Amino acid sequence: MRHYIYISLLFICIATSAQVNVRTQIQAVDSTFLPKLTGDFFYESKLYLGEQYYNKDWMTGDILLSTGAMVYDKSLKYNGLFDELIWLNETNFGKFKIDKPFVREFWLKNKPYSTVHFKQINLNEPGTVHRQDIFAELRVEGNLSLFIQRKISINRAEFRYVNNVLCQYDVITATPRYYIKLPSNQYLMLTKLRRRAFLKLFPEKKKRIAKIIRTNDLDVSEESDFVKLIELMNNDKTL
Amino acid sequence: MLLLKRIFFLILVQQVALMYCDIKAQTNGKEIAYLQTDRTAYIAGESICYKLYVLDEATKKGSEMSKVGYIVLRPAHSDPSLKIRVKIDAGMGYGSFLLPDTLMSGAYEIVAFTSAMKNFGEEHFYHKQITIVNRFDKALDFKIVEPNPKDSDLLQQSNLDFKIKTDKAVYGIREKVVVNLGTFNSKANVSVSVFEEPKIPSTNQSIVETLKNAVGTQTIQRKSIYHSPETKGKILRAYVIDAKTQKTIKDAIVLLSCIDTVPNLQYAITNSNGLFQMLLSNYYNGKELFLTIRDAPGDQNWQIKLEDEFAQSEEWHPKLISNNGSSKEFIVKSQNIVYINKSYQLNKSPNEKLTTDSASICPRFYHCKATTILPSDFVPLNDFPEIAIEILPQVRLSKDKGKYNVQLFNPLMNLFSAVSPAVFLDGVYVDDIDKIIRLGSDQIKKIDIIDNERAFGDLVFSGAISIISKSNEMAGTKPAPCSLRLKNDSINVGSGMVTIDSEYIQNKNIPVFKQSLYWNANLELNATDDTHFEFYTSDNTANFTIKVEGISENGTAISASSNFQVNNSINVIGK
Numbered sequence: 050m051r052h053y054i055y056i057s058l059l060f061i062c063i064a065t066s067a068q069v070n071v072r073t074q075i076q077a078v079d080s081t082f083l084p085k086l087t088g089d090f091f092y093e094s095k096l097y098l099g100e101q102y103y104n105k106d107w108m109t110g111d112i113l114l115s116t117g118a119m120v121y122d123k124s125l126k127y128n129g130l131f132d133e134l135i136w137l138n139e140t141n142f143g144k145f146k147i148d149k150p151f152v153r154e155f156w157l158k159n160k161p162y163s164t165v166h167f168k169q170i171n172l173n174e175p176g177t178v179h180r181q182d183i184f185a186e187l188r189v190e191g192n193l194s195l196f197i198q199r200k201i202s203i204n205r206a207e208f209r210y211v212n213n214v215l216c217q218y219d220v221i222t223a224t225p226r227y228y229i230k231l232p233s234n235q236y237l238m239l240t241k242l243r244r245r246a247f248l249k250l251f252p253e254k255k256k257r258i259a260k261i262i263r264t265n266d267l268d269v270s271e272e273s274d275f276v277k278l279i280e281l282m283n284n285d286k287t288l
Numbered sequence: 289m290l291l292l293k294r295i296f297f298l299i300l301v302q303q304v305a306l307m308y309c310d311i312k313a314q315t316n317g318k319e320i321a322y323l324q325t326d327r328t329a330y331i332a333g334e335s336i337c338y339k340l341y342v343l344d345e346a347t348k349k350g351s352e353m354s355k356v357g358y359i360v361l362r363p364a365h366s367d368p369s370l371k372i373r374v375k376i377d378a379g380m381g382y383g384s385f386l387l388p389d390t391l392m393s394g395a396y397e398i399v400a401f402t403s404a405m406k407n408f409g410e411e412h413f414y415h416k417q418i419t420i421v422n423r424f425d426k427a428l429d430f431k432i433v434e435p436n437p438k439d440s441d442l443l444q445q446s447n448l449d450f451k452i453k454t455d456k457a458v459y460g461i462r463e464k465v466v467v468n469l470g471t472f473n474s475k476a477n478v479s480v481s482v483f484e485e486p487k488i489p490s491t492n493q494s495i496v497e498t499l500k501n502a503v504g505t506q507t508i509q510r511k512s513i514y515h516s517p518e519t520k521g522k523i524l525r526a527y528v529i530d531a532k533t534q535k536t537i538k539d540a541i542v543l544l545s546c547i548d549t550v551p552n553l554q555y556a557i558t559n560s561n562g563l564f565q566m567l568l569s570n571y572y573n574g575k576e577l578f579l580t581i582r583d584a585p586g587d588q589n590w591q592i593k594l595e596d597e598f599a600q601s602e603e604w605h606p607k608l609i610s611n612n613g614s615s616k617e618f619i620v621k622s623q624n625i626v627y628i629n630k631s632y633q634l635n636k637s638p639n640e641k642l643t644t645d646s647a648s649i650c651p652r653f654y655h656c657k658a659t660t661i662l663p664s665d666f667v668p669l670n671d672f673p674e675i676a677i678e679i680l681p682q683v684r685l686s687k688d689k690g691k692y693n694v695q696l697f698n699p700l701m702n703l704f705s706a707v708s709p710a711v712f713l714d715g716v717y718v719d720d721i722d723k724i725i726r727l728g729s730d731q732i733k734k735i736d737i738i739d740n741e742r743a744f745g746d747l748v749f750s751g752a753i754s755i756i757s758k759s760n761e762m763a764g765t766k767p768a769p770c771s772l773r774l775k776n777d778s779i780n781v782g783s784g785m786v787t788i789d790s791e792y793i794q795n796k797n798i799p800v801f802k803q804s805l806y807w808n809a810n811l812e813l814n815a816t817d818d819t820h821f822e823f824y825t826s827d828n829t830a831n832f833t834i835k836v837e838g839i840s841e842n843g844t845a846i847s848a849s850s851n852f853q854v855n856n857s858i859n860v861i862g863k
Binding site for chain 1: 651740741743744
C-alpha cells in the first residue's frame with residue numbers, strides 16, 4: 050500500500066511541476082503587456098524627526114489603476130506626510146511618487162494573508178472650496194464605511210547642530226483622521242477618537258449607539274474598539 | 289531482487305507520467321479554426337459574410353484563449369488580395385467584407401488562423417476554396433480548383449440526428465419561407481446560410497469533418513519561434529535590426545505612440561533575437577502607429593522590421609481545371625444579378641463597418657498636473673527657440689553640430705538636466721527635436737511641461753514637453769531612419785444577420801434578385817423548444833440550399849443542409 054502512495058505522490062509531483070513550468074512561462078511572456086506605472090521622482094528630505102511613512106520598510110503591494118487594470122507585486126510605501134504612494138523601481142532603484150489620479154486603490158501586503166487596503170476617496174475638506182482626493186485605509190466596508198487617513202503632520206520645529214551647522218528639523222507625528230462614509234456618500238470626520246464627539250455625529254441614534262458601546266464594553270478612544278463599533282453598527286438592524 | 293523490481297516499476301511510472309505531461313503540454317492550447325461563409329461562389333463587388341469558429345482541440349468547445357483571428361483571401365500562385373482581422377469572443381467571431389471590384393476571376397483560398405496556431409505550423413490553419421468572378425469578365429476562361437473525389441459530400445458530413453424542415457418544398461417568388469430546426473440535445477450556437485446552389489463544384493469540408501480530421505493530426509511540431517496567444521488583443525511583433533549588417537539588436541527600447549490630444553506611450557525591449565512584442569489594445573484600432581527606437585546610436589543604422597501577422601510562408605498552388613459550360617451559365621446569371629442590384633442600389637445588406645471601440649483607454653504618458661502654456665496669450669513668436677527664450681523659462685535650447693538639444697530645469701536639483709526630456713508633438717513621442725523647432729505661436733495651440741524626472745514603467749525621462757499643434761503637424765512629418773510609421777488595421781465587423789427587407793418584397797416596382805436569401809451568424813438552438821426562422825424568397829428562381837453549421841455547448845459539431853426550390857409559377861404545389 051505504501052508503495053502505491055509513493056507512486057501516486059511521484060505522479061502528482063511530476064504533473065504539478067509540469068503545470069508550474071507552463072504557468073511561469075506564460076507569466077514571463079505576459080509581463081511585457083502589463084500596464085506601466087507613471088510618476089515623478091521622489092526626493093526624500095532628511096530634515097524630519099519622526100517617521101513620515103505608514104510602513105517604514107518597503108512592502109510588496111498591488112495597485113488598482115484608474116484605467117481598471119491591476120499592477121501586481123511592486124515595492125511600495127505610503128507617505129502620510131505628503132499623502133503619496135511611493136514606488137521603488139527595482140530596475141533602477143529610483144523612488145517615484147506614483148501619479149495620484151492614476152491610482153484608485155492599493156493593497157500593502159503585510160504578511161501572507163494580511164493586507165492593508167487603501168482607497169482614494171474624494172471629500173470636501175472644511176474650509177476648502179475644491180474637492181480633495183486622499184488615500185485612506187479602508188477598515189470597514191458596509192452601510193457605514195470607515196476610512197482612516199494615515200496622516201502625518203508637522204508638530205513643531207526643532208533646531209539641531211549637524212557637523213557644527215545649525216539645521217531646522219520638523220518634528221512629525223501621526224495624526225490619523227477618521228472618515229465615516231454614510232449611505233448618502235457623505236463623509237463625517239473625526240480628528241480624535243472620543244466617545245462624546247462620535248455620539249454627536251449621530252444625534253438621532255445616540256441612545257442606541259451608547260447602548261452598543263456599553264453592552265460590548267468598548268473603549269471608543271481605542272482604534273480597534275472603534276472599528277468594532279462601526280462593524281456592530283452595520284450589523285444592528287435598528288440603526 | 290524485489291528492490292530492483294520496485295525501482296524498475298518506479299522508473300516506468302515516472303516515464304509514463306513524463307510522457308503524459310509532454311503530450312499534455314504539447315496539445316495544451318491547441319486551437320482549430322473553421323470558417324463558414326454564406327456562399328462558395330461570388331462576383332467581385334459582393335460581400336462575403338462569414339463566421340469564424342476557433343475551437344479548443346481537446347474539448348471541441350469555443351476556445352477562451354485567442355481573442356483575435358486572422359483571415360487571408362488569396363488567389364492561386366499570387367500574394368493575398370485581402371487581409372482581415374476578426375474579434376473572437378468565446379471562440380466565435382463574425383462579420384463581412386467587401387470583395388474589391390478589381391479582383392481577377394478565378395479560384396481563391398481563404399485561410400483562417402490565430403496567432404497561437406502559428407506555433408503548430410501553417411498546415412494546421414483552416415483552408416477554404418471559393419470562386420470569385422469579375423463582374424466585367426465576359427470571356428469566363430478562368431480555371432477552378434479540381435474537385436477531389438476523396439472529399440465526401442455535404443450530406444455524408446452532416447449530423448444524422450439534426451434535421452432542417454421547411455414548411456414547403458417549392459416556393460413562389462417573394463414568398464415567406466419558414467424553417468424549423470427542431471430541438472437539439474443541448475444548447476448550441478449555429479450559423480445559417482440560405483443560398484442558390486452554385487453550379488461550380490466545391491470540395492470544402494464541413495465543421496464535422498474539420499474536427500474529425502483535426503483529431504487525426506497527432507504529429508505536432510512546435511515551431512522554433514514562439515507566438516504568444518493573443519488573449520487580450522492584437523500583439524504587434526517586430527525586430528530591431530542593423531540595416532548594414534542585418535544583425536538583430538538586443539535590449540533596444542522601442543517606443544510606440546499615436547496622434548492624440550494627450551501624450552501617450554507604450555514601450556517594449558527587444559529580446560536576444562531582436563524581437564519585441566506590444567499589445568495593441570482597442571485604443572490603437574484604425575490609428576496610425578509611430579514606432580521609434582529610444583537613444584538609437586547616430587552612427588549605426590538601426591531599423592524596425594515589422595512581422596506581417598497575415599504572412600503565409602508559401603503561395604497557394606492548387607490543381608486547376610478549366611471551367612465547364614454549366615457553371616458559365618450560373619456565373620453569367622450571377623453577374624447579371626449583381627449588375628441589377630448595383631443599378632438599383634440594393635446591395636446595402638451586409639453593412640461593413642470599420643469602428644473603433646469608444647471605451648478604449650489611452651496609455652497616457654503622465655496622469656499628473658502639468659504646467660500649461662498657451663502661446664496665444666503672448667505676443668506672436670516665430671519659432672520654438674524664440675518661444676523657449678521668451679515664455680518658457682524652464683526650457684533651454686542649445687545647438688551642437690547643427691543639431692538642437694533641449695534641456696529642462698529640474699527644480700529639485702536646481703539645475704538644467706543634462707539629459708533631454710521626452711518631447712511629444714500631438715501626443716506622439718518625437719524622434720527628432722528638429723521637428724518642433726520650426727513651430728511658432730501660429731502653429732502651437734498648447735504646451736504642457738513637466739519639469740520633474742519621471743518614470744514610465746522602468747524607463748526614466750528627464751521631464752516632458754508636450755506640444756499640441758493647431759493643425760496636426762505630426763501627421764505631416766517624416767519619420768527618422770530608426771522610426772517606423774504604420775497604419776493599424778481595424779477589426780472587421782459586420783452585420784451577423786442579412787435578409788431581404790419586407791419593404792422590398794412589398795414593392796413590386798423594385799426587382800429583388802438575390803442569390804443569398806438569408807444569413808444569420810448567431811442563431812441559438814434551444815435544448816427544449818423548436819428553433820424557427822423565416823425569410824423571403826426573391827425574384828430569383830432557382831434551387832436553394834439551407835446550410836446550418838455550428839457547435840453545441842458540449843462541443844458537438846453540427847452540420848446539416850436541406851434544399852428547396854423557388855419557381856415563378858402561380859400555383860405552387862405544397863409539400
